Amino acid sequence: MKMRSSLVCGLVLFASAGTAQVKHATDYASAEKKAKEYFPFVEEKALEVMKAGFNAGDGYREVWIRDYNTFIELAARVNKPEVLKENLLVFFRMQGDDGNIIDGFTPAEKIAKGETDFSYSKLEPRYAGHKNTVETDQETSLVQAVYKYIQLTGDKTILQEKIGDKSVAERLEYSMDFLMKNKFNSRYGLITGATTADWGDVQPEHGWGVDLDENTHPAIDIYDNAMFIVAMNNMMEMLPATRQKWTGIKSKVAANCRKYLWDKTKQKFIPHIYLKGSPFPAGFKENDIYYFGGTTVAIEAGLLSKQEVKLSLDEMVRRVKQAGAPSIGLTLYPPYPDGYFANKIMNPVYSYQNGGDWTWFGGRMIQQLIKYGYVKEAYEQILPMVKRVKDNNGFYEWYSVDNKPRGSGTFRGEAGVLYTAITMFEHLK
Template identity: 85%
Template sequence: MKKCIPLLLLLPALAGTAQVKEPAGRQLVQEIKNNEYFAFVKNKALEVMKTGFNAGDGYREVWIRDYNTFIELAAQVNPKEVLKENLLVFFRMQGDDGNIIDGFTPAEKIGKGETDFSYSKLEPRYAGHKNTVETDQETSLVQAVYRYIQLTGDKTILQEKIGDKTVAERLEFSMDFLMNHRYNKQYGLIIGATTADWGDVQPEHGWGVDLDANTHPAIDIYDNAMFIVALNNLMDILPASRQKWQPVRNRLMQNSMKHLWDKKEQKFIPHIYLKGSPFPAGFDENKIYYFGGTTVAIEAGLLSKAQIKASLDEMVKRVKLAGAASIGLTLYPPYPEGYFANKIMNPVYSYQNGGDWTWFGARMIQQLIKHGFVKEAYEQIQPMVKRVKDNNGFYEWYSVDNKPRGSGTFRGEAGVLYTAIVMLENLKK
């Protein structure tokens, strides 16, 4: 029988140097050990992960931005060959310009009249889809390959030949795509469409997931922080690439703080607009706090320990103002009703416009643990694990009054929560 990979092997990379100080730490360690929800959540996560790789019940695709966040969980119930094959599909379907698709689905499941799909001779089994308003598919794939190697120790994936390029070459090709097609020289940062923080819905007409003539291009912290994390990962697994990418990474870090960090408010501004804002004149968008982008910025190493604590305090404050349950809140205050044409973003506190997503909230928990805020991490994870048991499963997002919404068996939530719990349970005592 093929072996799965214990998450314990990845813990040194995940937990960093976080330790629990004595004597208060001894009590906290005991609380973690005896937590009434942790065992239930972990077991439920493993059950969910055994049933497939699509994002959740409401999705047929395997999405790279989701897979990147549950690959550690997937490794607990799947052999490395399965993890590897999923990653290779994305490389086989890579665009001629280096871009990476969002997700793939079996070609035979595509109905008549469905045209928003791409196909590749290198991977005839699947159809690919890409929400072009995002700029995180390429960076998510680099991060997922990095996690795969950390989990399995299998660096041979880098030498796999896909068409005329190795995986290693295709990883850099995907980063080249961002520099060639999504890089703004004026600010030295990458761009995307205007979305709500890490979201994939633009305000303009229609479904809102494709770049078009109505798009308002913008720069935000989420896309750039994801790029920084990806470059750090890339240089780790491909040391020879450091000469090319380290200067790029350094500029991204400097420019992210120079142009996106509001020193006075101690927060990231939502957007820098390149061709005007899609929102009404007089709307003060900078009143909105982006939870997810801030979390990834912490992962990218952009904020000091003091700034991390200030960010957490601001998140907690705004969660209370919203009346929400957890720091998984996407943003606060939400965009006013009607600011997004897509009905899923209305009314306020709906979907990515103020919905509560453990998918990002638990990533903040992981960052708190890594940076030594263990007590705070334990406190903030409680509402997230409690609602898993209360609802007997994982849901895509939660309403402001903590009711489950969206896709069930949402594997992204299961993955990030599972990892966060294991990090807490295995802290140095």
Template identity: 70%
Template sequence: MKNYLAIPVFILFALAVNGQNNGENQDKLSNRVPDNEKLEKVKEMALKVVSEGFNAGDGYREVWIRDYNTFINIATKVHPKETLKENLLVFFRMQGDDGNIIDGFTPVASIGEDESDFSYSELEPRYAGHKNTVETDQETSLVQTVYKYIKATGDFALLSETIGGKTVAERLEWSMDYLMEHRFDREHGLLWGATTADWGDVQPEHGWGVDIDENTHRAIDVYDNAMMVIALDNLMEIMPGSREKWDPIKGQLEENIRKHLWDTEAQKFIPHVYLEGSPFPEDFKENEIFYFGGTAIAIEAGLLTHEEIEHSLNQMVSLVKQAGAPSIGLTVYPPYPAGYFANKIMNPEYSYQNGGDWTWFGGRMVLELVKNGFVEEAYREIQPMVDRVIENDGFYEWYSVDNQPRGSGTFRGSAGVLYDAIVALQQYENQEK
């Protein structure tokens, strides 16, 4: 068995630097990072917004696990670990009978009489749970969040907490078992979900588009599977006894992602492998679309070589320029044509997850650039993200193609990933002194 140890966000990432940057570039960076007062200002703003709560942002009632995963690091700087731990335990108390994990929880008292799309648990009577079933990242997000919490606080005792007769450690594995039993396609050896735009949670079919139903077109994409690779890495590090079971599965996932989703000729991931056909017109050339977020998460999962990362970044920069977009937080390019998604939030082009610009993922790409030695490039690409936080006095959920803020102005996921990326740049600069 491989003895894989996942590298924490703020520890040892400099070891990944491959020496490709020359001394001149390093000197330039070391001069600029400490002189860039905007980086420190954005860090302070991020700490403040995360200190004020755990819901995704203004306009959201729920504490979402996919968001919590991206601001748990910074949350350990401004909240007691007992509070962070309690939030995690709520997800385990509300775990489904088959091992599935909810998207998020909200106080029962806030639920209106006409709202029915919630689940409840006798183990957690204070909250109601909600799950967008088109996604396949709730379970993997919880594993990653627990991992980050333990690495930041040293609280391995969390794994021994007993909930409903099962320890947290057992429930973590149960959540992975759920994916393998209910979301695993044996023909391709990969996880499936509903068709969405990259990492999104809206399917093209009728209605709001967040629940799998008889109209859903099941598909395999890189985001869901890269998230699983990361989660298994994390699980095996904090629970070494699980390696025998999960390491072979992780290896198969890595192999099958490359086999079925990586387009060697185009040097990019294809959007989808469809299990029962596509929801889009037959003449639609979906494989021409570049998925920015899924590519960033694939890099985090270690699925691309150094040369492939460089090529992916170059593609991102070029496509952002073609789109006239503000940053590499762009979701997809080109966007899906207007009318391809029934939910109007995805229309017209360059709207929401269909070509909107999300620091929530762009910041993660910047962090991966630092970790993989593209430090100058990381510094360059973070600038528009930092500038707009200061200009708009907030961490907005997403931005239009002309860089106008959209959605919540206190989107904690954006604050979390920007904080992580800035700290990484600053720690790299300190390492070079």
């Protein structure tokens, strides 16, 4: 890495420009030095955690596609390509007859008698599948994960792999067609899901809250649509023959995200467009809430300009300070009031997806800051994330507003996004 030598040159060049610029460079060096002190520990711990398996963490038995998509780069460091490939192929073998993709798979022998919320496939008898149907990111997560697999390994033959009567390439498009046929709203030109807290998979209406039912309030949000855009970009690069089909759709979805979801006045994305009313009380000002995760994925999808990326970061930092939270992994702010979600895990405020701090998404924002050239800011914002890995000797699913570890330990999603971010820092010139 050549960062340090270029920084010295920068200080010499800045000398005649005034002390403000010198201070900026010094701040950069300080932020870089503090963050990098934790990098070796985090990298070593991430590799250690990844060697233990592909399930999301010690609180989960499933291999989830939305998680695997965020730690496949880390997994590639400790597994042979055929292992990565096999995990991806399981999702295709368990694809629904309508093209939908499951959330995750579990060894069938681990399913207890009486558990019914699982699907099975003749093409993959070893596993039971599960899907939280309130979300609309399973199909797009699999497309992205296959794309990353090819980028990591150079193995394009996975696309020709035959699964039943279809190739993986055909099944990828089949999954995207499922979204167009079942989740696309023609009025807004955007895909839909249930009402959830930003990228979350818990709806407010009742019970556990992960399945679509008669109580669901269908809605449109930025996270689902940004994931869709990223997936379409990946599809067109992997399968050039599909470019004519998806180019126009992607352009329209991107334009409609800006038209209907971006609040120009507040310079933020609105939480939801409701298609059949809101589940929340009349008068509730939901647009006061800032969605951190959906904004991050929107940046990845190319929906914001470089200036808007910086404004978004500044707003995240401002709201983190208001909340007294530890990092920009904060899910959203302000949180939904206590009792707005029937599932108790979302209450009280700052709990789980209702204002918990998730490095799983915060780390992705770090990656985008690096890509957009905000390297100093990336070092500053990653510091509390890598520090708590060392402080807690591991990775946790989320953190409380006072920075206490919560949820599943050995959370591979956190390990994966931090590992990838650190790798990006190390490859800076």
